[in-house]
């Protein structure tokens with residue numbers, strides 16, 4: 001037992017404490033999981049639960065649009081399909097949450113196929129325009145079958161996510177953490193590598209023997225799955241599925257959060273939600289200029305941190321080893337993996353010739369020593 | 370070396386027929402006929418050079434074979450199978466790999482990841498199932514192309530010559546039966562070119578390169594640097610204005626009067 005704990009501690013030190021970025025993420029998660037126990041304020045819990053739900057949503061957008069480069073302007077369709085599916089199953093058929101949310105997510109996967117298949121033949125702006133149309137079409141259907149969807153008012157009176165606020169919070173938080181970890185793991189896998197390659201150059205990926213159509217569909221479905229989980233959670237948390245879940249605003253929020261936090265990183269999307277969503281609540285102290293302030297802050301941050309907030313912070317706190325490309329805390333003098341001195345600040349601009357010869361020199365001296 | 374090749378041939382019907390057979394291939398871009406009813410074939414483990422002045426249609430032929438462009442007319446048969454209309458990834462997985470004249474790296478990915486992508490293609494997985502770690506295989510491809518010391522650099526940092534070699538590493542990683550190289554010597558300095566010529570000959574002879582296995586693949590090589598090209602190839606096809614105007618051994622072709630007029634007359638022989 002004690003040996004196992006010692007092992008865990010060593011792993012923890014070696015994997016998490018070595019890097020400031022990971023330490024911050026870990027501490028933030030720990031605080032978010034413990035703080036509500038000590039201070040279970042219902043309003044705070046409500047905001048944080050929604051933040052976790054939207055963090056899944058933003059990360060799922062980043063998976064499809066950031067990683068695979070399929071710029072989806074109608075991401076709300078996955079959210080809305082799952083919200084409506086969960087709501088209708090719950091109210092009309094009386095199914096419990098444990099069934100409605102997974103089935104809602106599956107419905108969003110099907111929506112992923114429905115959107116993805118026509119999008120296989122489209123690229124760039126054309127693809128984005130097409131994705132923009134899907135939630136609009138679904139919105140039209142919602143208003144056509146009002147006896148089923150409740151029209152403008154939506155479907156309300158769903159079962160609560162859990163009997164108490166605290167339980168609701170912990171369900172959202174655990175599903176949120178697990179989903180985000182899953183998305184991050186996907187981007188870090190062989191599948192993620194292929195998705196990356198498709199974004200960088202689709203023709204070259206095809207010429208490398210990759211069935212890009214199949215992989216793009218997988219990306220649409222996975223993105224739909226996680227957005228759908230968020231949509232189902234949201235419907236049960238708010239106890240309503242309404243047309244605003246399909247609105248352009250819902251789609252654009254995911255984009256704003258992700259770009260603010262740092263696109264194509266997953267953690268950036270999550271950080272973006274955790275900064276911007278509570279901030280919008282805090283800004284309620286100045287109701288007249290709330291949205292103006294919100295916009296001004298986003299514009300200012302992106303002006304000085306064009307890659308987004310999270311990568312900017314990581315760039316200050318961590319340094320890449322020029323030789324083995326491992327990240328190191330900014331305080332270190334030499335790389336924690338290969339021992340290469342880190343004192344020279346890393347060049348930002350890719351000056352190929354110079355940089356390369358430097359790298360070769362280093363590796364040569366390393367072999368000599 | 371002959372044993373695995375016969376195993377691969379599978380059906381007896383294939384023996385004797387060429388590996389690649391192109392007939393009546395035509396491609397138009399608007400009013401321009403870039404490839405005009407071209408027919409040729411490549412035998413098993415034959416190395417064919419394809420030369421011709423700028424704009425002759427050489428790269429277009431490569432893209433047609435690779436399935437990146439769709440032909441207007443004609444057929445492309447590889448081991449008896451029609452490639453026309455097939456998706457590019459299926460063509461690669463049948464055993465045809467090509468490089469791009471204007472290199473197309475995955476710019477923000479490290480070099481090693483660039484080469485791991487073709488290692489994840491079904492063909493590469495099928496052939497090397499016992500290799501659990503595709504990264505090792507990707508490293509062997511980099512080793513072969515002579516850029517393994519740059520494995521962790523992102524592709525946008527590479528020089529032109531290094532990008533050319535990355536293209537070759539990526540193509541070789543799928544262990545093709547037919548390798549098409551579009552101007553592999555372009556942008557390489559003489560010593561790099563010598564090294565590459567040596568690697569190509571080694572690849573053609575067949576054998577093992579770490580985890581990679583070659584059974585003496587057939588090749589189509591396009592280049593303007595004739596001094597290197599003519600030393601490697603068994604046979605040369607000469608193109609001009611979308612048509613093949615001559616073919617023969619390197620010695621025959623340099624003496625052909627049409628070729629001299631169309632090609633060598635204009636450009637100094639390198």
Ligand SMILES: Nc1ncnc2c1ncn2[C@@H]1O[C@H](COP(=O)(O)OP(=O)(O)OP(=O)(O)O)[C@@H](O)[C@H]1O
Nearest residue numbers: 398401403421422423424425426427428429430470
């Ligand atoms: N996508 C395209 N659209 C329109 N025209 C094209 C396209 N690709 C090639 N062409 C034209 O087709 C002709 C043949 O081009 P191709 O690239 O095959 O020539 P090439 O023999 O490879 O020349 P080079 O030696 O310069 O590489 C050229 O006139 C070119 O301008």
Ligand SMILES: [Mg+2]
Nearest residue numbers: 427428429470
């Ligand atoms: Mg060309």
